[in-house]
Amino acid sequence: MRNWFRKASVVQEQGTLPALIQYYKKSGDFVHFHNPQTPQPFWISYFGSLIDVEILHRDILPYLQQTALTSLEAVRAALPFEDVLITSEQKKIEDALLRGSVLIQLDETASICALVRAEMKKSREVTIPEEEYSVVGPKEAFVESITTNLNLIRTRLPITELQVKEFTIGTLSKTKVAVLFIDGITNEENVNTVCQRLENLQFHQILDSSFISQLIEDNTISLFPQLIDTERPDRVAGALGEGSVVIVVDGSSHVLIGPISIMELFNAFEDYFVNWQIASAFRLIRVFAVSFSIMVTPIYVAVLTYHYQLIPKDLMVTLVSSRRNIPLPPFLEAVILELTIELLREAGARLPSKVGQTIGIVGGIVIGTAAVDAGLTSNVLLIIVALAALASFTTPVYRMGNTIRLLRFPFLLLAELWGLLGIAIAFIFLMNHLLRLTSLGRPYLEPIYPPRWKDLKDSFIRLPFSKQSRRPHFFQAKDQIRFPAKKVNEVKDIDE
Amino acid sequence: MSIQIKDEFRVSPFLVLFLVHGTQYGIGVLSFQRDVASIVGHDAWISVIITGVILHLLIWMMYSMLNKDKGDLITINQHTFGKWIGNLLSIFIIIFILSHTITVLRSYIEIVQVWMFPLLKTWPFALVILLAVYYIVTSGFRVVTGVSFLSVVLPFYLVFTFFVPIEFSNFRNLLPVFDHSFVEMARSIKTTALSFSGIEHILFFYPFIQKPESSQKWAHYGNLLTTSLYLLIMVVTLVFFEHEYLNSVIWPTLMLWKIIELPIVERFEIIGVTSWAVVMIPIICVMFWSASRGIKEIFKVKQKKALVLLLFICFMISCFLTEREMIQQFNKWQSEVSFFILLIYIPILFVCYHIRYKLRRKG
Numbered sequence: 001m002r003n004w005f006r007k008a009s010v011v012q013e014q015g016t017l018p019a020l021i022q023y024y025k026k027s028g029d030f031v032h033f034h035n036p037q038t039p040q041p042f043w044i045s046y047f048g049s050l051i052d053v054e055i056l057h058r059d060i061l062p063y064l065q066q067t068a069l070t071s072l073e074a075v076r077a078a079l080p081f082e083d084v085l086i087t088s089e090q091k092k093i094e095d096a097l098l099r100g101s102v103l104i105q106l107d108e109t110a111s112i113c114a115l116v117r118a119e120m121k122k123s124r125e126v127t128i129p130e131e132e133y134s135v136v137g138p139k140e141a142f143v144e145s146i147t148t149n150l151n152l153i154r155t156r157l158p159i160t161e162l163q164v165k166e167f168t169i170g171t172l173s174k175t176k177v178a179v180l181f182i183d184g185i186t187n188e189e190n191v192n193t194v195c196q197r198l199e200n201l202q203f204h205q206i207l208d209s210s211f212i213s214q215l216i217e218d219n220t221i222s223l224f225p226q227l228i229d230t231e232r233p234d235r236v237a238g239a240l241g242e243g244s245v246v247i248v249v250d251g252s253s254h255v256l257i258g259p260i261s262i263m264e265l266f267n268a269f270e271d272y273f274v275n276w277q278i279a280s281a282f283r284l285i286r287v288f289a290v291s292f293s294i295m296v297t298p299i300y301v302a303v304l305t306y307h308y309q310l311i312p313k314d315l316m317v318t319l320v321s322s323r324r325n326i327p328l329p330p331f332l333e334a335v336i337l338e339l340t341i342e343l344l345r346e347a348g349a350r351l352p353s354k355v356g357q358t359i360g361i362v363g364g365i366v367i368g369t370a371a372v373d374a375g376l377t378s379n380v381l382l383i384i385v386a387l388a389a390l391a392s393f394t395t396p397v398y399r400m401g402n403t404i405r406l407l408r409f410p411f412l413l414l415a416e417l418w419g420l421l422g423i424a425i426a427f428i429f430l431m432n433h434l435l436r437l438t439s440l441g442r443p444y445l446e447p448i449y450p451p452r453w454k455d456l457k458d459s460f461i462r463l464p465f466s467k468q469s470r471r472p473h474f475f476q477a478k479d480q481i482r483f484p485a486k487k488v489n490e491v492k493d494i495d496e
Numbered sequence: 497m498s499i500q501i502k503d504e505f506r507v508s509p510f511l512v513l514f515l516v517h518g519t520q521y522g523i524g525v526l527s528f529q530r531d532v533a534s535i536v537g538h539d540a541w542i543s544v545i546i547t548g549v550i551l552h553l554l555i556w557m558m559y560s561m562l563n564k565d566k567g568d569l570i571t572i573n574q575h576t577f578g579k580w581i582g583n584l585l586s587i588f589i590i591i592f593i594l595s596h597t598i599t600v601l602r603s604y605i606e607i608v609q610v611w612m613f614p615l616l617k618t619w620p621f622a623l624v625i626l627l628a629v630y631y632i633v634t635s636g637f638r639v640v641t642g643v644s645f646l647s648v649v650l651p652f653y654l655v656f657t658f659f660v661p662i663e664f665s666n667f668r669n670l671l672p673v674f675d676h677s678f679v680e681m682a683r684s685i686k687t688t689a690l691s692f693s694g695i696e697h698i699l700f701f702y703p704f705i706q707k708p709e710s711s712q713k714w715a716h717y718g719n720l721l722t723t724s725l726y727l728l729i730m731v732v733t734l735v736f737f738e739h740e741y742l743n744s745v746i747w748p749t750l751m752l753w754k755i756i757e758l759p760i761v762e763r764f765e766i767i768g769v770t771s772w773a774v775v776m777i778p779i780i781c782v783m784f785w786s787a788s789r790g791i792k793e794i795f796k797v798k799q800k801k802a803l804v805l806l807l808f809i810c811f812m813i814s815c816f817l818t819e820r821e822m823i824q825q826f827n828k829w830q831s832e833v834s835f836f837i838l839l840i841y842i843p844i845l846f847v848c849y850h851i852r853y854k855l856r857r858k859g
Contacts, residue, residue: 306612306613307763309763310761310766310767311760312759312760418613418616418621419612419613420766421612421613421773423770424774425624425625425773427774428628428773428774429628431643432631432635435635435642435646448646449645450642451510
């Protein structure tokens with residue numbers, strides 16, 4: 001079977017241009033016509049679904065019809081385009097046609113032709129970021145077109161050092177992928193790692209940047225995202241300035257940033273728009289919320305199943321009275337409630353937004369109250385599970401939210417098995433997994449392990465900008481200095 | 497004859513502090529007070545200080561050998577005693593380390609069985625912990641170091657809990673000072689050897705440290721930290737418990753935690769035992785790493801295979817140690833051997849190595 005296909009493609013490659021055109025004509029949207037009326041007859045062909053007819057009518061056909069076309073060079077001179085390609089190479093011709101070029105022949109039998117770019121540029125308007133919305137700060141978000149996205153980034157970094165390396169990936173999708181970095185700041189090792197992995201990539205369709213991130217991550221089994229995707233151009237520009245490598249994928253409104261450390265998952269870009277004290281407080285709250293979200297239901301199960309001695313008398317009364325009529329053991333109670341919340345989330349995410357709200361109300365309020373009234377769950381656990389769900393939404397990176405959702409269940413299982421000890425063991429496994437993870441070869445847990453005190457300035461907390469004169473050590477940037485640090489002022493006395 | 501390790505697998509010298517402290521500070525902390533106090537009573541804190549000082553000396557000895565040899569225990573043994581006897585000695589040390597892992601693992605499981613889950617079966621729990629150890633050790637030395645680092649830093653809050661019983665203590669318990677003879681002191685030092693052992697792993701991981709010569713001060717700091725923590729716990733135990741009562745308590749540290757009461761937590765010792773799972777993990781990991789690394793070098797086999805074999809032996813023996821008396825007996829032997837390795841073997845090796853070194857230079 002495979003040989004047949006191979007032969008077919010070889011035959012096609014060896015065919016002449018007219019044969020190729022005959023082959024393309026099998027597709028209904030391929031246009032090939034002859035114009036004999038003009039001073040010099042010419043043939044023109046293109047994919048009708050790919051080109052902008054207006055460009056053809058306005059900028060190509062009038063010139064072709066008015067001028068005497070003696071040769072393809074004359075065509076090039078006549079047309080108001082800067083890059084008319086004249087070639088007989090079939091691969092180039094095919095590429096150009098599929099990217100929206102118009103093919104012009106003066107002789108239908110010749111294999112040489114001119115190619116003029118007339119692709120239809122269609123893209124959404126630049127809109128407000130929806131996933132990473134912030135009250136302060138710029139309100140632009142990436143769109144699906146790679147040209148627009150590159151424009152959004154380059155206008156924020158108008159320097160020649162910003163370099164773009166382009167790749168075409170996907171045997172079917174032929175997706176344009178661009179790797180961005182700042183020459184002189186970004187460590188070449190990181191750039192090479194990304195380029196190497198992209199070159200070695202064998203895949204049929206790249207439909208979104210998440211495909212790329214899943215394919216080139218260091219550990220594809222891990223639950224944790226090892227590249228961040230963002231829809232904010234300002235975040236990308238900031239990351240480039242720190243020394244990251246950025247991957248832009250055509251057709252995707254999310255841009256990938258790497259390498260990252262785990263602390264990056266707790267950073268919203270909004271943190272840089274507000275006061276450093278407030279930003280630091282928010283970051284600490286997020287770290288707390290994430291650990292709370294993972295641990296709290298397992299702790300409830302562990303304590304109520306095995307360690308009720310841990311709870312002081314007064315608290316015990318509340319817990320016991322809320323659980324008095326519940327027929328289920330704590331573990332089942334917790335699993336059922338957690339699954340209900342997951343159901344609600346999944347249903348809410350799959351439905352159109354207006355219906356989704358209704359589902360939220362029905363699920364959250366009606367089912368919640370009814371379940372407590374019916375004596376299926378205790379209201380204490382209901383509060384705990386709801387809080388845990390709420391806390392998991394605080395992480396600014398959407399993929400991290402999914403990780404937290406799933407991570408809770410192994411903890412729950414081990415808590416049922418060995419109580420608090422089970423949680424400790426699950427924690428040991430998690431800790432080791434995080435220690436083992438790398439992102440583009442850089443340690444994932446970075447400012448924590450390997451311990452680098454200086455990088456703590458922008459991790460759990462964010463120190464003021466004046467203290468950030470050096471780039472984080474994590475990126476191993478070639479140029480460590482962001483801006484010259486202010487000299488330490490002499491200590492002034494009162495009224496001096 | 498130095499051992500060259502690729503730079504990407506090495507760790508920075510500062511982390512030796514956590515490796516040394518992490519391997520010393522483990523299961524012994526929960527129970528070492530009684531054995532020492534049964535010999536020297538309220539002077540036990542002095543013997544802790546003396547042991548700490550002796551260990552500083554041992555660290556100095558080990559580094560003076562390692563800095564000359566640029567290798568590890570196996571090469572030092574070979575250079576000192578020749579290939580055959582040297583390797584035989586190394587194998588003995590590896591067996592000692594293996595039995596030490598059994599002591600740590602089985603003692604911890606015993607504590608869990610006594611304090612938390614009386615019906616807990618040994619084998620499933622041992623299996624899961626050893627699986628975690630396999631996962632950690634196969635990730636390489638950097639991760640083993642990382643586990644030591646986090647396991648020292650994260651449960652460090654437990655140190656503050658040792659200050660709580662001071663409120664209910666009687667410092668007169670410490671008087672009169674120097675009430676015991678030198679022989680008794682020496683005998684008490686022997687009992688602390690097991691709690692303090694762990695520094696011998698420097699002999700294995702030395703080649704895995706960047707600029708290893710500069711790591712010596714960190715090793716000393718690590719030992720200093722261990723000694724001060726032991727001293728703190730010992731003093732608090734001595735002033736908190738009556739001497740006669742202390743003799744009947746198997747795990748005095750856990751008893752200390754019983755006094756702690758927080759607004760949302762009673763019975764703090766459960767939290768303590770749970771946290772101790774995290775504290776004890778790096779000890780087992782570093783030990784298995786050292787032992788499997790040693791086997792790899794002596795027999796030229798894959799470290800992974802050696803590790804699996806060691807884990808299997810540890811698992812089997814841990815499961816066979818069922819009775820409390822057997823575990824006690826095992827720990828006692830282990831303590832004797834620890835004493836022998838630390839305080840007799842290493843000094844002898846030190847002397848012999850330097851004599852050989854001088855002779856070789858002349859010749």
